[in-house]
Amino acid sequence: MTAVPLQPPRRLIEFTLDGEAVRVPEGATILDACRAAGKDVPTLCQGDTLTPKNACRVCVVEVEGARTLAPACSRRAEPGMAVRTDTERARHSRKVVLELLASSVDLSTTPRAEEWIKEYEAKPERFGAEAARMNEAPKVDNDRYVRDYDKCILCYKCVDACGEQWQNTFAIAVAGRGFDARIAAEQDAALPDSACVYCGNCIEVCPTGALSFKSEFDLRAAGEWDEERQAETTTVCAYCGVGCNLTLHVQDNEIVKVTSPHDNPVTHGNLCIKGRFGYQHVQNRD
């Protein structure tokens, strides 16, 4: 008796995207279809290795006949549906989402945020300076991670990566409710007092830089972080025999950050503490 049925081959589904017929495998989302068709829909809480929580609503699209806008990242494609990605209503909604986020948190290290704000003509400043909830110094309570709450948009990706979607360590959770909700290590513990195992898989998925490697944080603080000068090379981890792929980010011949390709069949973008941080031995050069 099998408890785990193997998946039969997936059928293709046809629907209309911005007036053109598209075909995607059954189970694909509208976002998958958009990306396959080369359409650029902004996303924040969606991650290519995670099932999103629909927290940010920046990817909304209009589904013909539906009362509300649909998050493209989560809504599955259905046969015959008609989807429009660029209607006035969808664009307005994205604009407001960007305004709300950019007025309340620091998006300076969020890739593409600036570009989207310009594209959607968002004006975060219209909410005034009081909208910002930025007043916290970054938390540096260990040698590996920095947590900068001024940049957190409560997207839940770190919670999911640490929880049952990948790491299953459950060190990260949402503490508080409503306006007081915030991401915390357990009930606001210091990281070394939590269940954290320093795999860095939360940092790998963080879309805003709220979570960062201390190596990156220190270089940024010193004004030395320069992605223009960095080369990314994918190789294989030097520790156990699992064979995780590591992408080494190298600046001035120093490894400054380690990530893993999200589409890699071994890691799916995840690493352990050794793969993520165990590179210092090669740089103990005299």
Next chain:
Amino acid sequence: MKKKDRRPEAYRRLTHPLVRDGHGSLVRASWDEALDRAAEGFARARAEHGPDAFGMFSCSRATNEMNYVAQKFTRVVMGTNNVDSCNRTCHAPSVAGLSAAFGSGGGTSSYEEVEHTDLIVMWGSNARFAHPIFFQHVLKGIHNGARLYAVDPRRTSTAEWAEHWLGLDVGTDIPLAHAIGREIIHAGLANHAFIRRATSGFEAYAEEVEPWTLSAAEQVTGVPAAAIRGLAHAYATAERAQLCWTLGITEHHNGTDNVRALINLALLTGHVGRYGSGLQPLRGQNNVQGGGDMGAIPNRLPGFQDLLDPGVREKFESAWSTVIRPRYGRNLTEMFEAMESRELRAVYCIGENPAQSEADSGQAMRRLSALDHLVVQDIFLTKTAELADVVLPATAAWCETDGTTTNSERRVQRVRKAVEPPGEAREDIDIICALAARLGHDWTFADAEQVWDELRSVSPEHYGMTYDRLAEHQGIQWPCPSLDRIEPSYLHGRLWEADPARRGPRAPFGIVRHDPPVDPTDEEYPIRLTTGRRLDSYNTGVQSGSLASPLRRGEMVELCPEDAARLGVVTGEEVRIASRRGAVVAPVWVDPGLRPGLAFMTMHFPDEVDTNSLTIEANCPIAGTAEFKASAIRVEKLTGGTAAGEQPTGDKLTGEQPTGDRIQSATATTAASTQPTAAAGRGE
């Protein structure tokens, strides 16, 4: 109490060659001088004592390409098959067991299949710590509905995820496996159609396991009969099942027998050769699979082709224009023994640290010191390098060279150069070729890809893996004989073929017997010490030592709460730990996952606590792996002042009396000095 400084301890990179001068110190030398000295020593050993006086320790951390060149150097330049690597200290029994059953030494399944199986058995494997990303695939499987059984003396962080944990006594894996097999047979759950068509030796196996009733096994293993029965029924009735193991199975004096006992269960139930059903040994080093595949082992040529097969030899002889000696070389363990008997005179050790990684490290150091000529090629001045006549600074394979490595699921993946090596450090292949040139063989490889293409031309299993294809597919699993096809993710599908010709050779059951650990517990050494890894550290700590880990607490001897209470010791308190071979001082950590009479240590901090001075060099006669997992020890409470003063490294039983107060009731009067090395007898 000595406060352990937990800041990273830094092994500095080697940046220039070193040679031993007239006064016995290692001094800086030019590359030419160092290479001349290295080559001259090898030539002399060969001239005076024959080719078999040379031995190569190849590197399970380096690339396939480097391992290919290292074994070629051994066979073509030096003319011997004495080439091996530290796979000997970990998974050689898995390779030996799997190839005896199926003719191929690789794990039969892929990681992805663990996500789509019904039952996962983790046997002697704390993958949650030792192979964390493999365990993520296991967790996916669990979330998909698979049941997990953990078989381990310790209730590990892996066992915490299991539906059932079978906490067997150390070294009783065969009784447990046999009892499971017997129960499957008696319950009528054996897959007789598969057994009849694809296996041999079933009757002898059934006879062998017959005495292992559930209650007999309960008495020997300590696992309740109902739990053994539960695992037997779950495994036999699962549609698909994965049986995974690590060093808890292999690091025993009968490791290969242990592996055979597990394989028997797969043969009995047909859990092999199908998607989602298979056997997965989780390899401990980034390229321990590849090292063997490349022929850096004494009995196989590249592509895991048998050295004794005349057709195979002929192919390599014509490819390499050489004559290959038609007999197996010495494995690592036998090379160490041959150092003792002075048959082995010169060793070329690349990227290994046997002085600290071998069981009974005191003995290993002594044997290495006795060599006429030791050349160590490494990125650090390891404890082994400190003993060398010539030290050659190499590049770090995984980030300073190009090439490939092969992982536990047989996936060959590209390694790429990302940083420039320090100082005068040179690539391994470059160094080996420079030595080959001095010894009369001019090999020129333009780059790693050229080495790989040479390997592809002689190894059918790798033929289809061009560098371009490896990049395109993010690695390819062997076998890959074709340039335009990818084989299934699992091995031995042939066993299910209806046509006997396509089914190929039958997989024999292994007829193996229980043989308890060589180092017995008794009144003097009443506690069973087992060893393993922690999450944030690795092997002898040369690599992981400089990782500043918030989790790290240094070496500690882990005891169960009952034993700690009985000894009157608490977490953090230093104690003396003595075995029949050595003694160390280490602080205590109390772990409720252990049981009375069971202690746990790692070998991650040998410069602080030399755990391998306690372990026994009792070797598996087939694979040569030592019984790291089962030593008998005594734990002694120290009185007030002695802790701070005592060296935490082993006082190597040079006759001195232990300093600590014994609180063990039993016979502590005769000091450990009455017991010479490995008194309980080794496999030789």
